[in-house]
Amino acid sequence: MSKAASPIYRRLALVGCGMIGSSVARSARARGAVGEIAVFDASETVRARVAELGIADQVCHSAAAAVEGADLVLFAAPPLSIAPAAQAVAAALAPGATVTDVGSVKTAVSEGLSLLGREDVFIVPGHPIAGAETSGPDAGREGLFENRWTILTPREEGAGRDYLEAVERLADFWRALGANVDFMDPRHHDLVLAVTSHLPHLIAYNIVGTAADLEAVTRSEVIKYSAGGFRDFTRIAASDPIMWRDVFLANKDAVLEILGRFTEDLQALSRAIRWGEGDKLQDLFTRTREIRRGVIDAGQETPEPDFGRHHDRG
């Protein structure tokens, strides 16, 4: 971790300060990426907690007060709340401000933000691929974005030099927080994330729900014997319910497309089991090992067996 030579933005306004927002605040401050941080959150409880944690210079009682004079306005709220929250403060945005977000869905968010009606601000949607199953300002941590990827989805048509400079400045901000930055078309982002994030969450939520509802196997048995693999899924299935509801509603088409492929493959696998086709099973199970090696080699996963968790002594 190195401190930026000088702050990249004078004033960061964070609208929404849950796990991701609070990680942005902690990381931006620790790394000197911004001069000052103003926070607004729709929840009074969250605002009070952010004030107690001391991770912002200013905790505001309205979003308009937070964004006043900010050269970076970052919306860290569930996907479907972002555009309405931005609309509500459109008039209060400082001319020349960069407006961004951290939503897991980019097509819907980009469309919503494009209706702000302010030609004198730079709208650059974004998404840091980092997180945990925990929620709220206490769950954030400095360093969450270290060596993770942040994807920016800037507009491609009619982008002038000022806009391109604003994009590059936002990329520098994320790099100062330790992230690698990529640029992508919003639709492609949504398809990629449907694979690497949305479908995994859907599957995890589903299997945990199935296991909880069986009659022949009790919930207590499911819990006791979860170390056979099931417990891995419960982590993801403990993620924020509101945020994930929004993700599936806002990225419906891509999720259903990828889910269709998954279901097709699952039917083929099911058939191979039914007919005792051991070779097919072994082939797939060997191929999938390579992907894990790729993920570890790319620095996106710990190489330690079992995620390194030997802390689970009861």
Add this chain to the structure above:
Amino acid sequence: MSKAASPIYRRLALVGCGMIGSSVARSARARGAVGEIAVFDASETVRARVAELGIADQVCHSAAAAVEGADLVLFAAPPLSIAPAAQAVAAALAPGATVTDVGSVKTAVSEGLSLLGREDVFIVPGHPIAGAETSGPDAGREGLFENRWTILTPREEGAGRDYLEAVERLADFWRALGANVDFMDPRHHDLVLAVTSHLPHLIAYNIVGTAADLEAVTRSEVIKYSAGGFRDFTRIAASDPIMWRDVFLANKDAVLEILGRFTEDLQALSRAIRWGEGDKLQDLFTRTREIRRGVIDAGQETPEPDFGRHHDRG
């Protein structure tokens, strides 16, 4: 960890010494649960490595030599290899020996072992619910079974006092290794494990396979952006291919039954997404959070966010 007052078995013969077998050897020795350990593995490479690691008193060149004089014979091999391996040494078993295994499927293994034709040995199938995605003798570790559950599936009909004593002695052996012990009917075991282990593996293998085969999203993108959830699944999908091929072939009926339920639930979830039924999604996503809390409260999972993995800096 505490040492047993005196060894529970004089001589442990381990047939198969991969990750689980080697963890049994390391744990049994560290905790004084057995007097001596003899190992045979069908792979010459594994035998040589076990000798180098020094985790056994004797590395034998035949299974018959390993089981000679052993009062506990433990088969730690993929499910479909267990019964043939036991058949091959049936004549060499010491009278009064306890014969057990660690296979993830119990009905098929129990049926196979029941054909040994030796009325003077005690057959008590077993399954420790513990493991990791790594394979081979180097992957084993002392303490793997600590606070995990081992399920024994003793026969219920015609069990005399000697047999019940043999069952209790084997339970004491697993307790000495740190495990909790439960007893179960083999069919119920196979249904419970289909939920808590086999279906999770099937789903993980499938999603990793689906992601690897897409055209619209490259493999490199899948790997780069895997921290959004996908990487969790790659761990399980890196498990031993032969062992898991055997599990699905040997536990076909229970796996297909549970998979049917999973698929039914997934279709309902898919429909809720298609029709924008946010309340249904949020309800499920809230319910599943409770299961994670149950798993953590039962000491079967680390309470740390993200499995405690902050070691993944590239």
